[in-house]
Amino acid sequence: MSFRKLIVSCGGTGGHFYPGLSIAREFQKQGGDALLLLGGKHADAQKKTAESFGIRAVKISATPFSLKPVPLIRFKLAVFRGAFQCLRIFRAFHPDALLSMGSFASFPPVVACFLSRVPLFLHDGNVRLGKANLRMSPLAKALALSFPTPDSARCGCPAILTGMPLRPELLQDIPSREEAIDRINRRWNCSFRKEVPTVLIFGGSLGAENINKSCRIPHGTPENALQLIHLTGTGKREELSAFYEGASFQRLLLETAPEMDWFYAAADWVVCRAGGSTVSELACFGKYAVLVPYPFAVQDHQTENARYLTPSGGAELIPDRELTEERFVSKLQDFLKNPEEYREKGLRLKELAFPDASANILKMIDNLLAASCS
Known part of the structure; x- marks a missing residue:
């Protein structure tokens, strides 16, 4: 140089x-x-x-x-x-x-x-x-x-x-899905299983409120149907923890954590905002995402970011005002009918990665x- x-x-x-x-x-x-x-x-x-x-x-x-x-x-x-x-x-x-x-x-x-x-x-x-x-x-x-x-x-x-x-740690030595689940189990004493579909939900440091409110797994979901990783944002974990009290499926609820590479690697289906870094991370990991752009972003730039991924078929866009618990559950049920199809769709995003x-x-x-x- x-x-x-x-x-x-x-x-x-x-x-x-x-x-x-x-x-x-x-x-x-x-x-x-x-x-x-x-x-x-x-x-x-x-x-x-x-x-x-x-x-x-x-x-x-x-x-x-x-x-x-x-x-x-x-x-x-x-x-x-x-x-x-x-x-x-x-x-x-x-x-x-x-x-x-x-x-x-x-x-x-x-x-x-x-x-x-x-x-x-x-x-x-x-x-x-x-x-x-x-x-x-x-x-x-x-x-x-x-x-x-x-x-x-x-x-x-x-x-x-x-x-x-992107942060070097995120892309260095990316674990396989199986290894990521093992690391999560050891780190947080979870009982996640490799054969169970994993849902990852996060809203970032800003704008997590509506995602936390609308993206909730129904209590009647069977234990083997899915396992959940949800990053709630600072000060928002207790409310969600109380909501899931008594639910049978495995879940990890955290305010935030630096181990995003583990979470991405373990995930099969992601719900998140559409900041520039998040969109780029999804592409690098090849993970299907339901993107809910932060509605107060300057120039509505997150909507434009989301549209960078959606033509590939590896992501879909739901405006924040249209995100309801019913809409989320409908999308979740579509995913659970054929998780492997969504895994394959997510891999298309890698063609857009840098x-x-x-x-x-x-x-x-x-x-x-x-x-x-x-």
Whole structure:
């Protein structure tokens, strides 16, 4: 690789931070030196997470964008302060490039990047390009796409399909379905069986409420019909645990857990939201999914993400407003009639996967930097 130092601006939500962290980890694995710039209310926690993986991170000034007069003034002041912070960081670190993952937290680094004449690259984690990336694209050498997008014509720089960077742990040494069930049994003292269909339900850190309410297995479901893994979200486990009291089928109810690779590998049928990372994970694991897009996502981007998977036949989309307990039970019964058919449908998603997305993005940056020097 011809470049040695990379700054990644990935503050904001987890949808910006974790892909940026994955790229930084891959870059350091290849011998490079990475630094993260983080802004927003989650910056302190994100900084600790990055440093736990040996990645340096710096918190910068950043405030969400708003057209309202007072918040707009705060945003402009934060960009001004953050840009000067970033200029000092750039002078000390001497980056070969800046990779911005989008969001309001990327405006200060991009301003500093422009003033420092450092090459700028962008990444977008959804089918619909974010407003921040569209505004910054005329300054960039290229924008890396997680998915094919209808917005390419609106982009002010070349748009290159690379995929969504996922956590390395998720894709390293993926267990077989049988091994995943064994690990789950040992870890949580469960009695899951390999011959019983496994249902995985989760709603993410946001938007789990309606999924928890509507996606409930009927109490009369026989013990051998299915086994359930349900990630409820923080503070929501007790209610669901009380609901399932006395049910005969095996179940594992958790608020959250880092062992998503085990859960995906064990699952035969998944119900979940349609964030960019989730959609990419489903494709990498080849799991059939009922996708319920988060209805309050900016630009309704989760609906567009879901539509990336549905034409393959390996997923279906149910709008949140149409998700009811009756609709869920109907879909569940269809699955239980022929679980093997749904397993085969899920495998079609693998054709849409980009398991090497982090390496693809770094290769894109390397190639374009080399071309600009020749």
